[in-house]
Amino acid sequence: MITVTAMKWAPPFAAGQVRDHRVRWILNEVGWPYQVRLVDAPTMKSAAYSRGLQPFGQLPVLEEEGRPPVFESGAIVLDVAMRAGRCIAAEGTPERAAALQWVIAGLNSVEPMLFNVAEVEYFMDDEDARRARRPMVVGLAMLESARAGRDWFVGDGFTVADLMLASILKVADRLALLDELPALAAWQRxxxxxxxxxxxxxxxxxxxxxxxxxxxxxDALASEART
Ligand SMILES: N[C@@H](CCC(=O)N[C@@H](CS)C(=O)NCC(=O)O)C(=O)O
Incomplete structure (x- = not known):
């Protein structure tokens, strides 16, 4: 049986966006049954957890009997899709390379920038810093033109590229960055x-x-930090 590690609780703005939703999503897409293990902060930050499951004390992690656990939401999504032979083209094809490219682009080029924008929006009063979000909006426009009006980012069906990019753009939607990109917003919906x-x-x-x-x-984390 597959076990997905997820958070017991998250603040309202994060509900629906915690990255274990990507793992639940791909498992639902390929039809593999799974159970969820809900963890609290001290469990995630324990030495046993970082030694055995996720070295950064984060989630998600996918555990499966007979296999070492896998962490990083992108790695898990790709691993499941490749093993199931679903939501990704066959090995060696240009479509496989394109799907890998878009998943990595989402995680490496889009997501970190969106989180920078989120930090500015939520935690900074500085007007100059807020204006710095502008290049990101242009970046998202490039994403829209790369899709070029097609229903899917790669090939002629749903792939992990669509899953990952639509998931990552949840933050953009929350920050109203998709308001100026209605076609991208409609695709994501x-x-x-x-x-x-x-x-x-x-x-x-x-x-x-x-x-x-x-x-x-x-509170248990805070008292551990004091001792
Ligand atoms: N690059 C990692 C990021 C993992 C990550 O940031 N997970 C968050 C939840 S979405 C987490 O565990 N936060 C709790 C913490 O960092 O203490 C991935 O995609 O799996």
Whole structure:
């Protein structure tokens, strides 16, 4: 049985966006059953967790009997898709290379910049810093032109490229950065309406809703830091 590590609780702005939703999503797409292991902060930050599961004390992690655990949401999505032979073209094809390219571009070039913008928007009052978000909006416009009006980023069907980019752009949507890019926003809505994603997000939200901030036991982390 596959086990996906997910957070017991997250603040409302993060519900539906915690990265385990990507793992739940690809598993739903390929139809592999899984169970979820909900963890709190002290568990995630424990030496046992970082030694055995995720060296940075984060999630998601995919555990499966008979295999070493896999961390990094992108690695897990790709590993599942390749092993299942679903949502990605065959090895050695140009479409496989293009899908890898878009997944890595999303994780390496788009997501970090979006998080920088989010930091500015949520935590900085400085007007100059806020204006610095402008190049990012242009970056997203390039993403839109790369899709060139097609339904999918790669080939003629849904792939991990669409999954990863639509997932990453959830932050852009939240920051209203897609308001000026209605075609990209409409594409994202279509991708996120896939039943496999809807179920993944609903399940994550339900797990979070069953818990409160107290369940994360951040206080235990704080007292450990003091000792
Ligand atoms: N690059 C990693 C990022 C993992 C990550 O930042 N996970 C967040 C949840 S979305 C986390 O574990 N945050 C808790 C923490 O850092 O303490 C991935 O894609 O899996």
């Amino acid at each position: 279509t991708i996120l309406a896939r039943p496999a994603h809807v179920r993944a997000e609903q399940d994550q939200r339900a797990d979070i809703a069953r818990h409160t901030v107290e369940d994360m036991r951040y």
